[in-house]
């Protein structure tokens with residue numbers, strides 16, 4: 032069976048309809064629908080064409096003996112799910128690196144990659160407890176860590192907080208999925224910020240929900256408008272998601288705005304989910320307001336973790352605290368516990384770092400105040416954008432990112448992804464195009480503030496160089512950026 036040939040099915044002892052695998056032996060639903068009509072084997076195991084009953088043809092593969100080699104198809108639940116931050120652009124960067132290129136990675140908020148170290152008292156606590164970390168722990172996390180989280184939430188003024196309403200997970204990432212899985216029915220709607228941290232959209236979709244985006248555009252300093260949020264609420268809405276301080280925009284939500292959002296949740300009986308993983312990272316006069324104390328009796332899940340403020344993202348530890356009237360969330364709390372139990376528990380050794388992180392010295396403070404590394408990094412990006420002919424920026428007030436856009440007058444038809452590819456190919460800088468964050472336009476990019484200030488100045492210069500090259504033909508009327 033080698034060489035190119037047409038094999039009419041009925042003439043082939045191997046490649047006949049009968050040769051299709053038995054549905055019972057190989058229960059893949061597509062099989063019974065396939066009717067082999069002819070095959071063109073250029074090599075054993077090559078592809079052939081099969082007909083499905085509505086007379087459409089599809090390509091399938093057979094092995095030497097004529098058994099169907101079904102390709103493994105991913106679930107259609109993933110068809111709308113994106114995580115471009117680690118997508119094709121990042122893979123292209125790896126290819127370039129494999130060929131010896133030195134790429135600057137500012138696409139991911141990964142502190143360890145830029146020389147930030149986990150505070151020593153966290154490492155010591157973990158090392159000390161390592162010999163006592165062999166067993167699975169309670170599904171919600173070790174008692175010591177949950178007591179520390181509960182104490183922090185109570186000290187902030189959250190209501191209804193208790194140790195059995197705290198959940199420790201393998202990063203906030205895992206808890207985002209658990210929280211939405213426990214909540215959503217197919218077709219339920221969730222209010223999400225646009226731009227968002229894309230895991231929130233992905234987890235909503237994967238759990239059958241429908242994202243309904245409230246806009247946080249640059250013209251509004253990346254803050255949402257509570258009237259617009261109210262207009263998006265329908266009988267199917269179940270929850271409002273907030274990211275404060277925000278990734279990717281750096282917006283820090285003022286108290287008055289948070290109060291309006293709480294009022295919406297209260298009025299419509301919605302669960303509040305607030306991702307506060309950057310809570311200790313604010314700049315200049317900007318102050319973080321935790322949502323739970325403002326929510327009072329309104330059910331609220333507050334998310335936080337070791338990854339950012341404590342620079343321990345490799346530890347994979349996050350937590351969520353359920354506040355508000357316990358009676359209103361008793362069944363939901365039980366559902367969270369059930370889902371937590373199904374995955375047994377979070378990484379035990381790293382959970383020992385939670386108490387010292389919350390109760391020990393606030394090591395982030397020195398980094399975000401004037402003269403501190405993150406403060407100066409942010410300043411370098413602001414200054415770089417100010418002296419750019421092409422870029423504009425709402426100065427980030429918190430978190431680890433800047434979300435500049437290109438000026439419309441310079442680039443009426445800018446495409447952030449094409450730009451990101453050119454920046455990578457021509458200037459060896461990998462950043463995240465703004466469209467990775469579920470925004471309706473393609474004019475933004477996201478940079479992390481993790482490199483040293485001097486390196487960020489250089490990165491903005493490199494961005495400007497590419498923009499200059501793009502603008503030159505556009506100005507002469509030859510080419511627009513697309």
Ligand SMILES: Cc1ncc(COP(=O)(O)O)c(C=O)c1O
Pocket residue numbers: 140201202203204205228274278306308336337338344347348349
């Ligand atoms: C807003 C936000 N939430 C959650 C996460 C994930 O955090 P973790 O490392 O705890 O999974 C990130 C990571 O960048 C983030 O930016």
